[in-house]
Amino acid sequence: MAGVGPLAVAERSGNELQARRAEIEAGQGQRVIDTPRTREAARKLGLVLEDLQVRSYESFSIPGDLKEKQMMRFTHYEKKRRERLPPGLS
Numbered sequence: 140m141a142g143v144g145p146l147a148v149a150e151r152s153g154n155e156l157q158a159r160r161a162e163i164e165a166g167q168g169q170r171v172i173d174t175p176r177t178r179e180a181a182r183k184l185g186l187v188l189e190d191l192q193v194r195s196y197e198s199f200s201i202p203g204d205l206k207e208k209q210m211m212r213f214t215h216y217e218k219k220r221r222e223r224l225p226p227g228l229s
């Protein structure tokens with residue numbers, strides 16, 4: 140079977156990393172609005188605004204750690220952040 144070996148998996152992972160990085164970089168302009176009204180709304184919803192902040196892929200880097208682990212941390216954070224956003228803001 141062609142395209143199933145470790146090299147194909149590594150190549151696919153590399154392509155997925157590049158695609159995800161490009162997607163994140165395109166959305167870097169997003170910021171959670173920090174006003175008294177948003178703070179009050181977040182408090183009523185049980186949210187912490189800092190948990191909704193967009194973080195870059197690079198912010199999950201740990202020196203000497205594998206890029207796959209960095210991507211796993213980033214993907215997990217981004218998934219949870221989007222789950223916490225109220226409908227209409229994600």
